[in-house]
Amino acid sequence: MIKVIDVTKTYGKGESLFTALYKVSTEIPAGASVAIIGKSGSGKSTLMHIMSGLDRPSDGEVIVNGKSLVGLKPKQVDAFRSSEMSFIFQAFFIEANQTCYQNVLLPLEIAKVGRRDRRKHVLEALRAVDLEDKVDSLAGNLSGGQKQRLAIARAIVNNPKLLFADEPTGNLDSATGDIIIDLLFKLNRERKITLVIVTHDLELAQKTDIQIYLKDGEIEKTVAKKRQHRTSPNSSKKVVRMV
Numbered sequence: 001m002i003k004v005i006d007v008t009k010t011y012g013k014g015e016s017l018f019t020a021l022y023k024v025s026t027e028i029p030a031g032a033s034v035a036i037i038g039k040s041g042s043g044k045s046t047l048m049h050i051m052s053g054l055d056r057p058s059d060g061e062v063i064v065n066g067k068s069l070v071g072l073k074p075k076q077v078d079a080f081r082s083s084e085m086s087f088i089f090q091a092f093f094i095e096a097n098q099t100c101y102q103n104v105l106l107p108l109e110i111a112k113v114g115r116r117d118r119r120k121h122v123l124e125a126l127r128a129v130d131l132e133d134k135v136d137s138l139a140g141n142l143s144g145g146q147k148q149r150l151a152i153a154r155a156i157v158n159n160p161k162l163l164f165a166d167e168p169t170g171n172l173d174s175a176t177g178d179i180i181i182d183l184l185f186k187l188n189r190e191r192k193i194t195l196v197i198v199t200h201d202l203e204l205a206q207k208t209d210i211q212i213y214l215k216d217g218e219i220e221k222t223v224a225k226k227r228q229h230r231t232s233p234n235s236s237k238k239v240v241r242m243v
Ligand SMILES: Nc1ncnc2c1ncn2[C@@H]1O[C@H](COP(=O)(O)OP(=O)(O)OP(=O)(O)O)[C@@H](O)[C@H]1O
Pocket: 011, 012, 018, 019, 020, 038, 039, 040, 041, 042, 043, 044, 045, 046, 047
């Protein structure tokens, strides 16, 4: 669960003070898929960075899985982030001169996962994104879609509870983008990873459980998909008509 309470973020000061977010409050339940939507400059990335502890609010509270990020020291935030969260960006940020194996291994090294288990975890993550056959290939030689799949493998190798993706398909053609999106939703469904996607793409946004529309640093509206309730065959008898 992510709780954002009355978050304001300003940049600069005096004449050049700019308010990127103003009193933003929202709640994201564990396991949900969420889209943050809005025009360029509306504050989408800023909100995602604040939700994930990459950036600090100027005012307000952010509570992730019961922990207040605002109250933590920067090193504690880093440790919390690497144990619970992962990130995927528009520019893939992979190490081009290293193999796929080495790229996916990196988070395990940072988290000091035991050496014996590392290979198994890396191969499993590469399998999840259908890149097992590229394990020893140089990352720089992959196609764009493969690079993003590699970035996803690296993001999931540590079994994160939260996955943040900022315009993950921005550098891809639409067919390849669709494959990446399907993969992200599959991870959300099957591994119950909370998925927060920043996007301009309304069609993609419609696929998520919750859509947060930002305008000029404020929440314009939040739309939550209604859950489909199963009803028993005679449940209609119980409906009380309000007159
Ligand atoms: N470090 C910074 N210093 C000053 N202003 C900043 C800084 N980072 C962001 N901003 C400003 O805050 C506003 C929101 O930026 P943000 O990156 O969150 O927008 P966005 O909705 O993600 O846009 P895009 O769709 O173009 O990525 C913008 O006007 C931006 O110029």
